[in-house]
Amino acid sequence: MNKWLKTLLFLAGSALLTRLIPFSSLFRNLDTMFHEFGHALVTLLLSGSVLRIELYADHSGVTYSAIEAGGKAVLVSLAGYTLASLFSLLLFYLYNKGRYRWGLLLASGVALVMLVLYVRGGFGMLWLGGFILLNLVMLFVWPKAGKYYYLFLAFLTLEESVMGSLFLVSAAAVTPGRAGDAANLARLTPLPAIVWALLFFVFSLLCAKWALGFFFKGERSRRSTASY
Numbered sequence: 001m002n003k004w005l006k007t008l009l010f011l012a013g014s015a016l017l018t019r020l021i022p023f024s025s026l027f028r029n030l031d032t033m034f035h036e037f038g039h040a041l042v043t044l045l046l047s048g049s050v051l052r053i054e055l056y057a058d059h060s061g062v063t064y065s066a067i068e069a070g071g072k073a074v075l076v077s078l079a080g081y082t083l084a085s086l087f088s089l090l091l092f093y094l095y096n097k098g099r100y101r102w103g104l105l106l107a108s109g110v111a112l113v114m115l116v117l118y119v120r121g122g123f124g125m126l127w128l129g130g131f132i133l134l135n136l137v138m139l140f141v142w143p144k145a146g147k148y149y150y151l152f153l154a155f156l157t158l159e160e161s162v163m164g165s166l167f168l169v170s171a172a173a174v175t176p177g178r179a180g181d182a183a184n185l186a187r188l189t190p191l192p193a194i195v196w197a198l199l200f201f202v203f204s205l206l207c208a209k210w211a212l213g214f215f216f217k218g219e220r221s222r223r224s225t226a227s228y
Contacts, residue, residue: 003209003213004205004209006212007205007208007209007212010212011158011159011162011208014155014156014158014159015159015163018152018155018156018159021152024152024156025059026127027131027152027153027156028059028156028160029055029059029061029127029131030107030131030153030156030157030160031059031084031088031156031157031160031161031164032055032059032060032061032160033055033061033110033111033114033128033131034083034084034087034088034110034157035061035080035081035083035084035164036053036055036061036062036063036080036114037053037083037110037113037114038079038080038081038082038083038084038087039063039065039076039077039079039080040053040063040065040114040118041079041083042075042076042078042079042083043063043065043067043076043079046067046068046072046075046076048065048066048067048068048072048076049065049066049067050063050064050065050117050118051064051065051066052064052118052119052120053114053118053119053124054119054120054121054124055119055121055123055124055127055128056121056123056124057123059160061124063080063118069188070188073184073188074185074188074189077181077184077185077188078181078185080181081161081164081165081168081181081200081203081204082200082203084157084161084164085161085162085165085203085204085207085208086207087157088154088157088158088161088207088208088211089207089210089211089214090103090106091103091107091150091153091154091157091158091211092154092158092210092211092212092214092215093211093214094106095150095151095154095214095215095218096214096215096217096218097218098218100146100147100150100151101139101146103150103154104135104138104139104146104150104153105135105139107131107135107153108131108132108135108136111128111131111132111135112128112132114128115128115129115132138150154211154215158207158208158211158212161204161207161208162201162204162205162208164204165197165200165201165203165204166201168180168181168182168197168200168201169194169197169198169200169201171197172192172193172194172196172197172198173194173197176192176193176194177193179193179194179197181196181200182194182196182197182200
């Protein structure tokens, strides 16, 4: 089967199946967390200041930062969708290497940094605290379920990174001035919002294809080891 077709089918299946899992909606903020952390991280790397981050129950979020106009502002606007896709790819890479515990620790570390330093809204603080606590339970209290919990988070984040950029394409086509990061980039560059949204979408699909490649490779390796 064509690898791109397989990627699209798995993404569609993941989007359907994860919605059947009770309380799965609560975990969809994980992609938002990585997205907003991406903005914050690049802001800090470019010597800017992160004022605060807000996470909302509808899976949206916003990062308030101070950064020089021009190229630095462009890089900060690029960081959200790009790093969210890269984080989802990293989760599957770690799974492929048998290091899913590292992935849980990484996600917990990001959540802890955001909770301690930047997030002050009620829902955001509650969600981050609960996410960290649940990760610790899976790591140290119920490790046998940790692998399956990790795969749930990985597939959910992968699917959300693609769907989020797809919704951005839709928003940029209908109301380009309200298309989030794509609208910001359109104001900072000559390219329209729809072009930036499409670039984000294509990049998310590339990351999804690579991520699923890591997943299938890891599963084949485990099966061959078990057979041996």
